[in-house]
Structure formats: C-alpha cells, structure tokens
Amino acid sequence: MTENTRNTTVVVTGASGRTGSRVARSAQAAGLTVRPASRAHGFDWQGRSTWAKVLRGADAAYLVYPSDIGAPGAAEAVGALAREAVGAGVRRLVLLSSRGQDRARDAEEALHASGADWTVVRAAWFAQNFSEGPLVEELRLRGELVFPAGEVREPFVDVRDIGDVVVAALSAGDRYVGETIAVSGPRLLSFGEAVAEIAKATGRELSYRAVSPRAYGENLLGFGVPAREVEALVEAFAQLLDGRNAYLSQGVREVLGREPRDFAQFARQAAATGTWTE
Numbered sequence: 001m002t003e004n005t006r007n008t009t010v011v012v013t014g015a016s017g018r019t020g021s022r023v024a025r026s027a028q029a030a031g032l033t034v035r036p037a038s039r040a041h042g043f044d045w046q047g048r049s050t051w052a053k054v055l056r057g058a059d060a061a062y063l064v065y066p067s068d069i070g071a072p073g074a075a076e077a078v079g080a081l082a083r084e085a086v087g088a089g090v091r092r093l094v095l096l097s098s099r100g101q102d103r104a105r106d107a108e109e110a111l112h113a114s115g116a117d118w119t120v121v122r123a124a125w126f127a128q129n130f131s132e133g134p135l136v137e138e139l140r141l142r143g144e145l146v147f148p149a150g151e152v153r154e155p156f157v158d159v160r161d162i163g164d165v166v167v168a169a170l171s172a173g174d175r176y177v178g179e180t181i182a183v184s185g186p187r188l189l190s191f192g193e194a195v196a197e198i199a200k201a202t203g204r205e206l207s208y209r210a211v212s213p214r215a216y217g218e219n220l221l222g223f224g225v226p227a228r229e230v231e232a233l234v235e236a237f238a239q240l241l242d243g244r245n246a247y248l249s250q251g252v253r254e255v256l257g258r259e260p261r262d263f264a265q266f267a268r269q270a271a272a273t274g275t276w277t278e
C-alpha cells in the first residue's frame with residue numbers, strides 16, 4: 001500500500017463481471033477498500049435513485065457500462081453517473097471504454113464534461129470473451145466458434161491486465177488524470193488462431209467458422225435476442241472487426257512496466273480449470 005491508496009474506498013461497478021472482478025481483486029491486493037456496485041448490491045445503471053447510496057463517502061470509482069459502452073443511452077448514463085459522483089465528492093473516476101468504436105467516444109466525452117478527475121482505459125477485445133460469456137458455450141458444446149470476424153487479427157487483452165492498469169492508474173495520484181490509456185495483449189491473432197491456441201491448450205479439436213455480420217445477426221434473432229440489440233451488435237462488430245484494430249497498444253507496458261499477458265498463457269490457465277471441457 002502507498003500513501004496514495006491508504007484509506008481509499010473505490011466503488012467498483014460490474015464487480016461480479018469480467019473486468020470488475022479483476023479490478024476488485026487488484027484493488028484489494030493494492031490495499032484499497034472495494035465497494036462492489038451492481039444490481040446484486042442495490043446499484044442499477046438504469047435506476048438513478050440507486051446511485052447516491054453507493055457513492056456516499058467513497059473516494060474513487062471504476063465505471064463499466066454493462067454489455068456495450070457504445071449502446072444507445074450509455075453516454076447519457078455515464079455522464080449522469082459521473083456528474084452525480086463529482087457532486088458527491090467522488091472525483092476520481094476511471095471508465096472502461098473500447099478501442100476503435102466510434103460510438104464509445106460519446107460516453108468518453110460525457111465523462112470529460114462531468115468535471116471529474118477522469119481516466120479512460122480503452123481496451124482491445126478481451127481474451128476472456130472466449131472463456132466467460134456467450135462464446136464459451138459454443139466452443140465447449142459444439143467444438144466450433146461461428147463468428148463474423150473473417151481473418152481479421154486482434155490483440156486480445158487479458159482482463160487481469162485491465163484490472164492491474166485500472167488500479168495502478170487509481171493509485172498513482174494525478175499521474176493519469178485526463179489521460180486515455182489504450183491496452184492490448186502483446187500480439188495479433190486472428191479468431192482462428194485464437195481458437196487454435198485454445199485447442200492446443202485443451203487437447204480438443206476446435207474450429208472457427210467465419211460468417212458475415214448479417215448472417216450472424218440472423219442467428220442471434222433465431223436465438224431470441226431482441227432485434228434492436230442485434231442491430232446494434234451487428235453494427236458494432238462490423239466496425240470493430242474491419243481491420244482498424246489490428247495493431248498493438250502499449251498501455252500495459254507504460255503503466256505497469258511489464259509485458260501484457262499472452263493469449264497462450266490465458267488459454268493454458270483457463271483450460272486447466274476445465275473451461276472448455278467440462
């Protein structure tokens with residue numbers, strides 16, 4: 001623990017989710033007091049009356065908007081929560097955003113305009129999308145991932161690195177205030193190559209089949225996903241997966257002074273817990 005983090009209480013939204021759980025773990029390891037905030041803890045992004053209680057007396061907050069930071073209504077909600085936090089004296093805010101997604105910029109700008117001491121962490125695709133969330137079931141049950149990513153390459157980032165970067169930024173005084181930190185893994189992999197890494201780690205035959213965004217959207221409609229959500233997802237995937245994100249970002253190295261975790265390490269560790277086999 002440093003002088004900066006002693007007696008610091010950080011509100012962690014999405015604390016049971018992919019990034020929030022890692023932010024909470026890293027924060028506890030750094031000596032911060034974690035206040036988890038999700039619907040299970042009485043905090044709802046969609047219910048403003050639930051915000052004040054969770055913010056009261058805290059020093060900082062990690063903001064993760066559920067599901068998609070580019071979703072309709074996300075920027076308004078991020079702006080409103082950030083303003084309420086500042087009003088409650090919780091000035092130090094770190095927002096999770098995404099690389100190469102035009103619609104995510106509205107939420108970032110709403111945060112900038114809130115008067116907070118802000119930091120934005122723009123992340124690449126999570127490695128954990130393959131192990132926690134909808135993709136894991138396809139791989140585990142069907143042995144095949146059907147996804148609209150073509151042969152595009154992406155530097156998948158391990159969410160544990162996101163947790164470490166968020167907490168390092170929160171613990172560094174003013175160093176990262178007003179900064180946008182882009183984080184990725186250490187190498188580019190196509191979705192097919194990522195599935196091959198998982199196959200190697202599990203010893204199972206697993207494959208990847210590329211489909212068009214439209215065909216993927218029709219699949220989702222068939223599974224009962226609401227049309228509005230499908231439309232937003234198809235648009236987001238078409239943009240995120242058009243090659244614009246096929247480059248590495250240096251945020252993990254710059255903030256943590258070490259290499260980002262590699263996808264093969266992630267795959268071996270998740271395979272060892274039976275993620276794609278049990």
Ligand SMILES: NC(=O)c1ccc[n+]([C@@H]2O[C@H](COP(=O)([O-])OP(=O)(O)OC[C@H]3O[C@@H](n4cnc5c(N)ncnc54)[C@H](OP(=O)(O)O)[C@@H]3O)[C@@H](O)[C@H]2O)c1
Nearest residue numbers: 014016017018019038039040044045066068069098125126
């Ligand atoms: N996936 C990617 O590759 C990627 C890459 C870059 C950026 N992002 C961004 O990352 C964000 C998602 O992050 P994540 O994967 O860490 O989240 P996640 O795991 O999907 O979030 C789930 C968490 O959010 C809580 N939650 C869900 N709905 C809520 C609501 N209405 N109010 C309050 N809490 C709610 C859940 O707990 P309860 O059920 O208890 O509420 C749970 O703790 C999105 O903004 C996305 O755009 C994702």
